[in-house]
Amino acid sequence: MFERPRGTNDWGPEDMAKRRFVERAFVQLAESFGFREVSTPMFESLELFEAKSGPAIVNELYAFQDRGGRKIALRPEFTASILRFYVSDLRSLPKPIKVYSTGPAFRYEEPQRGRYREFYQLNAEIIGGSTLASDAEAIALAIGTMRAIGLKQVQARIGHIGMLRAFLPFAPADQAIVLHALDKKNLEMLDAELARLGRSDLAAPLKQLIGLSGDASILKEAAAILGGAGEGAFDYLHRLSEQLYHYGIPTSDYAFDMGVVRGLDYYTGMVFEIDSPNLGAEKQVGGGGAYTLAEIFGGEPTPQTGFALGLDRLVMAAEAERVLPPFVPLDAYVIPIGDSMRAEAIEVLSSLRAAGLRADADLIGRSPTKNLDYANAIRARYAVLVGEKEAKGGSVAVRDMTSGVQREVSLETLVAFLRAS
Numbered sequence: 001m002f003e004r005p006r007g008t009n010d011w012g013p014e015d016m017a018k019r020r021f022v023e024r025a026f027v028q029l030a031e032s033f034g035f036r037e038v039s040t041p042m043f044e045s046l047e048l049f050e051a052k053s054g055p056a057i058v059n060e061l062y063a064f065q066d067r068g069g070r071k072i073a074l075r076p077e078f079t080a081s082i083l084r085f086y087v088s089d090l091r092s093l094p095k096p097i098k099v100y101s102t103g104p105a106f107r108y109e110e111p112q113r114g115r116y117r118e119f120y121q122l123n124a125e126i127i128g129g130s131t132l133a134s135d136a137e138a139i140a141l142a143i144g145t146m147r148a149i150g151l152k153q154v155q156a157r158i159g160h161i162g163m164l165r166a167f168l169p170f171a172p173a174d175q176a177i178v179l180h181a182l183d184k185k186n187l188e189m190l191d192a193e194l195a196r197l198g199r200s201d202l203a204a205p206l207k208q209l210i211g212l213s214g215d216a217s218i219l220k221e222a223a224a225i226l227g228g229a230g231e232g233a234f235d236y237l238h239r240l241s242e243q244l245y246h247y248g249i250p251t252s253d254y255a256f257d258m259g260v261v262r263g264l265d266y267y268t269g270m271v272f273e274i275d276s277p278n279l280g281a282e283k284q285v286g287g288g289g290a291y292t293l294a295e296i297f298g299g300e301p302t303p304q305t306g307f308a309l310g311l312d313r314l315v316m317a318a319e320a321e322r323v324l325p326p327f328v329p330l331d332a333y334v335i336p337i338g339d340s341m342r343a344e345a346i347e348v349l350s351s352l353r354a355a356g357l358r359a360d361a362d363l364i365g366r367s368p369t370k371n372l373d374y375a376n377a378i379r380a381r382y383a384v385l386v387g388e389k390e391a392k393g394g395s396v397a398v399r400d401m402t403s404g405v406q407r408e409v410s411l412e413t414l415v416a417f418l419r420a421s
């Protein structure tokens with residue numbers, strides 16, 4: 001017996017049906033918003049992530065040397081790869097470029113419920129749109145996806161890291177350390193770092209600031225704490241809120257929260273996170289914001305904004321709220337009555353499959369009684385019994401597996417009968 005690597009999962013058929021349902025909700029909505037799918041490698045050169053993803057991610061990378069001695073990392077997220085792709089190949093596409101991707105990402109984390117080493121993200125990026133419009137569009141797609149899944153409990157928190165950065169008069173590396181302490185709400189680390197940088201005076205206003213969360217009125221309070229820093233950010237968030245209203249996103253779906261700092265280093269403007277309150281410790285189902293990676297990778301400055309939702313957590317939220325669609329059973333299980341009817345049974349089976357019905361038949365050579373037991377066990381809607389006498393008359397016996405009622409149905413009307421009932 002081999003064990004799965006720590007922090008990974010196997011997903012059975014029932015799980016996969018749920019996962020695909022959630023993924024489809026995102027893909028369909030993203031397509032309806034005009035996003036198009038792109039795909040990038042599951043591993044990249046280590047440098048790509050070291051360039052700007054920040055300590056939180058870099059310490060969690062699955063990194064190794066390949067046989068050619070190259071330093072490689074499994075992707076911990078999609079954004080860096082997509083912006084690398086944008087700078088090298090996609091720049092000539094008409095702007096804005098709106099792309100989405102789905103797939104696994106890898107982080108060497110301490111596994112627990114909802115936190116895995118291999119997990120699945122639903123990711124969207126907008127490159128080259130105006131900042132405000134793109135930020136609103138990204139939040140609308142993220143919250144819209146949760147609504148499309150059927151989730152009722154959506155708690156987004158919207159902040160502005162540009163404003164915090166403007167308040168921290170430090171070199172980028174030091175700023176990143178302070179922001180990391182704020183992200184982790186590690187106040188001891190915050191005090192120590194500010195002392196090291198000779199700016200302990202910033203500790204009190206920063207602590208006050210990251211505690212601010214609520215409706216638009218907190219933006220005024222934040223402005224009072226910050227003075228001139230990040231001017232315009234508050235007005236910006238007001239206007240964002242107005243845009244969200246026109247998208248049909250009520251203010252009850254989100255709060256402004258000056259404590260949203262994000263664990264990745266590349267954010268420069270609006271940042272947001274979305275929680276599903278039912279999930280306990282790992283309740284954050286998504287996050288994103290405005291950032292500047294293209295510039296770091298050698299491209300021209302252009303607005304970039306995006307987000308990723310954690311598929312594993314969305315499924316858990318959908319399970320908790322009981323909004324997942326019921327099991328979809330097989331339409332028909334085709335049973336030959338006797339070995340001599342096997343060829344006819346395969347033909348009936350093929351005609352049902354060709355018509356787009358979900359149909360299956362015995363692969364073991366069971367008796368009709370055992371086959372009926374099996375059809376029952378797999379919860380098939382109907383058993384289609386192919387007997388010699390009926391087949392000669394161009395018909396089959398169809399048994400409703402729920403009621404047990406059996407009737408003769410002609411082969412010409414079989415598809416219509418199974419579809420209608």
Ligand code: HAM
Nearest residue numbers: 077079114115116119284285286287288306307308310
């Ligand atoms: P992130 O907040 O690091 O952002 O991840 C987004 C979501 O992925 C999280 O909210 C969570 O639901 C899920 N997730 C992260 N780590 C794990 C894990 N170990 N196990 C299960 N789920 C996890 C990003 O990755 C950014 N790239 C988002 C973005 C796109 N920003 C701009 N564009």
